Amino acid sequence: MRDPAIRRAGPQDAEALSKGLARLSADLGDDHRMDAAGLRAAFAAPEPPFRAVIAGDTGLALYSPLFSTVAGGAGLYVSDLWVAEAARGAGLGRRLLAAAARDASRRWGAIFLALAVYDTSPRARAFYERLGFVPMVGETRLKLDAAAFDSLKGTA
Numbered sequence: 001m002r003d004p005a006i007r008r009a010g011p012q013d014a015e016a017l018s019k020g021l022a023r024l025s026a027d028l029g030d031d032h033r034m035d036a037a038g039l040r041a042a043f044a045a046p047e048p049p050f051r052a053v054i055a056g057d058t059g060l061a062l063y064s065p066l067f068s069t070v071a072g073g074a075g076l077y078v079s080d081l082w083v084a085e086a087a088r089g090a091g092l093g094r095r096l097l098a099a100a101a102r103d104a105s106r107r108w109g110a111i112f113l114a115l116a117v118y119d120t121s122p123r124a125r126a127f128y129e130r131l132g133f134v135p136m137v138g139e140t141r142l143k144l145d146a147a148a149f150d151s152l153k154g155t156a
Contacts, residue, residue: 003090003091003092003095004055004056004058004059004087004092005055005056006053006054006055006059006095006096006099007053007054008051008052008053008054008099008103009051009052009053009054009060010043011039011040011043011044013052013054014036014037014039014040014043015036016054016056016057016060017036017039017052017054017060017062018034018035018036018039019057020054020057020059020060020082021034021060021062021080021082023082023084024080024081024082027082028118028120028121029120049064050062050063050064050079051063051064051100051103051104051107053096053099053100053103055087055092055095055096057084058083058084058086058087058092059081059082059083059084059087059092059093059096060080060081060082060096061078061080061081061082061096061097061099061100062078062079062080062081063076063077063078063079063100063104064076064077064079065077065104065108065110066110066114068112071111071112072111073109073110073111073112074104074108074109074110074111075104075110075111075112075113075114076100076101076104076110076112076113076114077113077114077115078097078100078113078114078115079115081093081096081097081115083096093127094131097113097131100113101113114136115128115133116141
């Protein structure tokens with residue numbers, strides 16, 4: 001397989017991003033709740049909540065800014081990294097992460113990269129560990145669901 005070109009994604013890529021994200025969700029056994037219209041709307045926001053890089057129909061990385069006083073500056077959080085099965089093992093995942101890191105470094109001065117990996121994805125974990133990622137010892141990732149988030153927003 002020829003190395004696909006990686007480029008920053010824009011609103012015109014919403015459909016391709018949605019398809020790749022749906023394939024990632026299927027691979028992980030997750031519900032897929034973000035469609036192309038939702039991605040286009042997010043791209044159109046005054047401050048889009050994410051950025052993305054895309055490699056044709058073979059891979060993508062979706063990421064957003066992150067700030068840590070512990071790390072001493074800005075970083076990027078990669079929420080989604082997907083590489084088509086046929087392209088795995090050829091370095092595309094690493095290239096997508098590198099492109100996202102370069103973009104975030106230029107855009108908001110990122111000095112680190114964070115992500116989460118599912119416990120049920122040992123191949124993904126091994127990939128990240130080969131790149132030098134280490135577990136955040138002593139931390140537990142927590143999240144508010146939509147209802148709890150709405151409740152919190154209403155707190156005076």
